[in-house]
Amino acid sequence: SETILEIKDLHVSFTTYGGEVQAVRGVNVTLNRGETLAIVGESGCGKTVTSQSIMRLTAGNITKGSIRFKGKDLTRLTEKQMRDIRGSDISMIFQDPMTSLNPTLTVGKQIIEGVERHQNISRHDAERLALEIFDWVGIANGKERLKQYPHQFSGGMRQRIMIAMALVCKPSILIADEPTTALDVTIQAQILELFKEIQRETGVSIILITHDMGVVAQVSDRIAIMYAGKVVEIGRRKDIFYRPQHPYTKGLLHSIPRMDSEEDELIPIPGTPPDLFSPPKGCPFVARCPFAMEVCEQYQPITTAISSDHAVDCWLQDERAKQVTFTGEV
Numbered sequence: 001s002e003t004i005l006e007i008k009d010l011h012v013s014f015t016t017y018g019g020e021v022q023a024v025r026g027v028n029v030t031l032n033r034g035e036t037l038a039i040v041g042e043s044g045c046g047k048t049v050t051s052q053s054i055m056r057l058t059a060g061n062i063t064k065g066s067i068r069f070k071g072k073d074l075t076r077l078t079e080k081q082m083r084d085i086r087g088s089d090i091s092m093i094f095q096d097p098m099t100s101l102n103p104t105l106t107v108g109k110q111i112i113e114g115v116e117r118h119q120n121i122s123r124h125d126a127e128r129l130a131l132e133i134f135d136w137v138g139i140a141n142g143k144e145r146l147k148q149y150p151h152q153f154s155g156g157m158r159q160r161i162m163i164a165m166a167l168v169c170k171p172s173i174l175i176a177d178e179p180t181t182a183l184d185v186t187i188q189a190q191i192l193e194l195f196k197e198i199q200r201e202t203g204v205s206i207i208l209i210t211h212d213m214g215v216v217a218q219v220s221d222r223i224a225i226m227y228a229g230k231v232v233e234i235g236r237r238k239d240i241f242y243r244p245q246h247p248y249t250k251g252l253l254h255s256i257p258r259m260d261s262e263e264d265e266l267i268p269i270p271g272t273p274p275d276l277f278s279p280p281k282g283c284p285f286v287a288r289c290p291f292a293m294e295v296c297e298q299y300q301p302i303t304t305a306i307s308s309d310h311a312v313d314c315w316l317q318d319e320r321a322k323q324v325t326f327t328g329e330v
C-alpha cells in the first residue's frame with residue numbers, strides 16, 4: 001500500500017524552567033493511504049506531541065527528523081505553507097469539541113467560514129456543502145441545526161460537528177486526538193463507526209491518538225505503541241492483540257476492562273514512566289519491566305523486525321542480548 005506520510009527519527013523537546021524535556025525521542029512511523037493508524041500510550045508518552053508536530057502545532061521544538069507528506073518535509077515549510085495544508089490537506093479533531101468551537105457563532109457560520117477559508121466557492125455552494133456534510137455525519141434536520149449554537153448540541157453531536165468541520169475540505173489525512181474520550185460508551189461506539197464509514201466513502205487516512213485499547217480494537221488497521229517518547233512496538237492490529245512482543249504492550253492489553261468481570265476493573269502496570277528531563281540510558285521501560293535484564297539498564301534496545309510489518313524495541317527479541325550480557329558491549 002502507498003505511503004502517504006512518513007515520520008523519520010522525529011525528536012521534539014520543550015524548554016522549561018526546569019530544563020529541557022525530551023518529549024519525542026526518535027519516532028519512526030509511516031501512514032498508508034486509506035488506513036487507520038492508532039498511536040497508543042499513557043499520557044506524557046509523546047503521542048499527542050507527535051501528532052501536533054505533523055500539523056506543526058506543537059509548542060515544542062522539532063530538533064531532528066523529518067515528516068514527509070506529498071513530497072514535502074513538513075518540518076521545513078514556512079508558516080504560510082503550513083496554513084494552506086492545515087484544515088485542507090490535513091485536519092485535526094480534538095477530545096473536547098467545546099474548546100475548538102466558538103460558542104458565540106452558530107455552527108453553520110463556523111462550518112461555512114471554514115469552507116470559504118480553503119475553497120474558492122460562493123456562500124450558496126458553501127451552505128449546500130455544509131448541509132451535505134451534516135447529513136453525512138448523521139445530523140438530521142441540517143437546515144435548522146446549522147442555525148443553532150454549540151451549546152444546543154449534545155456532546156456526541158458536537159463531536160459530529162467537529163468531524164464535519166474536519167472533513168468539509170476533503171483532507172487526505174485526519175488526525176483524531178482522543179476523539180471519544182469525553183463520550184459515554186454507546187455514543188463512543190457510534191462515533192467510531194462513523195469514522196469507519198467516512199473512511200470507506202472517502203479513502204481518508206486516519207491517525208487516531210488514544211490511551212484506550214478498547215477504542216483501538218474497534219477501528220485500527222495498524223497500531224504504534226508509544227512509551228517515554230518512543231515507539232516501542234508497531235504492527236497490524238492482529239499482531240498487537242494476538243502476538244504482542246513488548247512487555248509494555250502486554251501490560252496495556254491486560255489493563256483492558258474485562259467484559260466478564262462484575263466491576264470494570266483495570267489491572268494497571270505498576271510504576272510510572274521515566275522522567276524525560278533525564279531519560280534513562282537503557283530501555284525506558286526497565287524500571288517497570290518484569291523481564292528486565294542487565295543489558296536493559298545499560299543499552300537502549302534496537303528495533304527488531306518480527307515480520308515485515310511488525311517490529312519491537314526490546315532486548316528479549318534481540319539475539320545479541322545474550323552476547324551483550326557476556327561481553328558488556330554491543
Ligand code: SF4
Binds near residue numbers: 246283286292313
Ligand atoms: Fe523489558 Fe529489557 Fe525489553 Fe526493556 S528491553 S522491555 S527492560 S526486557
